[in-house]
Amino acid sequence: MKHYCKYHPGTEALWYCSHDGLHLCQQCVESREGSLTEARCLLCNQELQSTAQGQGGPLWRQLDRYLRYPFAPLLLPVLLVWALLAALVPPLPVMVPVALLGGLPAWGFGRAVMALRSHPGKARKIAVPGWDCLSDMAGWRAAMLQALPALMVMMPAGFMLVWVSVSAGLLIGALGLFLVPAFWLAIQVQGAQPGSFAAALTYIFSAPRDYLVAGLLASVGWLLGVALVAVAVDVMPLSLAQGVAGALAALWWLALACLCGDILARHGRLWGLDQGVRKASAPLEERRQWVQLCAGRFDKVLLSTGKSLTHKGATVADWQRYDRLLEITGREDERRSQAPAYLEKMVLACAWSEALVLLSREREITPGWLPASPSLRLALARGIHEQAPKMAVALLKDLHDRHPDFSELGDAYLLLAKILAEQFGLAGKAEQYLRFVESQCRDAKLRKQVADYRAAWG
Ligand SMILES: [Zn+2]
Ligand SMILES: [Zn+2]
Incomplete structure (x- = not known):
């Protein structure tokens, strides 16, 4: 279930304060240098829990959704391209690289699907990336680096299967492909360079339950795919069976990419992936006051605002806020005793209409009230x-x-x-x-x- 910020109802909550029982967004917490992994509550100053993990139930329950995903109208041509090219190429070992070329769109789309789905804000608006994702050169670099480990497992496993031993080929494929999603995640999180592969294993251990689903989809998908192709070879012409193999490969690729995208959406923030979370823009003190105001902690805001007035940079707006807080909290005596200082601030800032309002307010309570200081009177008279x-x-x-x-x-x-x-x-x-x-x-x-x-x- 998705939670929204208690004080920004349209913004997704990234944090939960167990002390106050509040879901909070990035604007409403104190995090060092905008960190997305650690933050403190602005109300109680306790450590917050990140809401990203364990969101939305176990992934295996959504397996049917991942398997249906490649059949989206926009993605069907990707399946067809690989199927057609695989069907047209004669069944010779030297032609395998040509048959693989048909997978290019699937690889490109796989990368784009992961990037899209790892970004919860974008994924809510668009379900499937458009064909323009294939024009992204940096994207191609990532797609190739992601295809590499998958092909390095599939090709030797395929050769073993056909020419050496069926069971050995199946086993190599199943074991090797179990690790492939980790490499895909590494490229998505760390960027499109071979060095990113080094981090692959950390993603397995960082989200073991979700990773297990991805790893099993990759391995079991391979086993099922091989079984289906074996049946196809028996019941239909060879070229048609090759086409089935191509389509199944594309299906495997896109379903796995969709699943990996969801894993990234859940854990990417903790892995340091930029998911388009809006950085807190306002200064910390301002945000703290806003949260305290929202939570009705007027006394606290009053205290900090009162302190800020003694600073040199205090503005008329600070004074206005202080004045309003005194009003809200019913401190009329304090409000009246502050009036001359407030008036002086407004005169210094040439805020004449505000000064007039304050003057009339004071004169309503005490008819004939005027500021005591003669220089303040003269300056005020000049202004108004x-x-x-x-x-x-x-x-x-x-x-x-x-x-x-x-x-x-x-x-x-x-x-x-x-x-x-x-x-x-x-x-x-x-x-x-x-x-x-x-x-x-x-x-x-x-x-x-x-x-x-x-x-x-x-
Ligand atoms: Zn918020
Ligand atoms: Zn709290």
């Missing part, structure tokens, strides 16, 4: 005076009472005068503030500004 002139006036108007020593008082009142004159048409009121600036400030630039404003407003 166009969209909220009334609020800007409220921020600036009594600064000289509350903060008579504020060094930028002159700038603040110039701005206030400008708002009053230009946005409310209160030139008289504005003039009062201009006079204040004139009387209080010695700064030449400010005085010039006063003169400019007066000239502009007539």
Whole structure:
């Protein structure tokens, strides 16, 4: 049975946390450098189990499916090609290589079938690879390397069978072919080079139960095939019997490839095969918070978000998340005590509309609330005076009472005068503030500004 991630319902789960009882995808776990074989739970930090092994029941129960697979309409020509070429070639030992040429499409398809089925995401969409898989040069290299061990067993075994001893030929074939799927798996996992063969045996021991099914299909398929051909030789013309042998070889090849593909789908991840698992893209901390949020562990997220705010790189989004978490967890007091710092962050980031929302929210709870710091008030008023002139006036108007020593008082009142004159048409009121600036400030630039404003407003 296939499991999906608890927190990404459309994504296949690769992990299971026995502590939390959760199936999780690659995004929802902590794995070192994206490892697909080891990971920890982001909630409880315990080792996770991989869900790949033992999925979908024993393979021998699906044997009929593997035997039917080569009869898919798209693959039938592959069977026919080998059958026809084998039937047309005269029965001479020197002609054996020619008869083998008919197997080329089967070898190419066998490789493509394994590659397709080892990739669960692709195999769900397409059951059989198209003929364009034969145009893949790297694929041919792999296909040839996979054909090599099979032919090196089948050809000597065939010669023994025909010219030396039937039982010896059968035995050599059965024993040798038992190992062939391991070489195929090695090429698929390790890549198309002869060195990959060295790893073949590890796949037998890594998945012994599933491998046994593949090995037996290879051996027993050979024995049955030989038996069928022997009967065919007796009851039909020789060329026709040769055709049967060709078709059976293609059938053997494709059914075994289909089975090996499924073994790769089950165990490939643990063998390091790239199965198109999406690497976790977001930073670990972000993913941890997401999982904790999904699991309703708000307190934990609150704690880590609160910590992140003390870092230099904290953004308005971090503050917004923190504010929302305080709201969700019902910590109104904390939320209110954070408001000035939050407001300051938004002013620094020029997030004016957000700042306005926060300001109105605070003023709803405490009518007349304003940030205490005069420089914050001035900066805020500068940012919002166009969209909220009334609020800007409220921020600036009594600064000289509350903060008579504020060094930028002159700038603040110039701005206030400008708002009053230009946005409310209160030139008289504005003039009062201009006079204040004139009387209080010695700064030449400010005085010039006063003169400019007066000239502009007539
Ligand atoms: Zn997930
Ligand atoms: Zn867990």
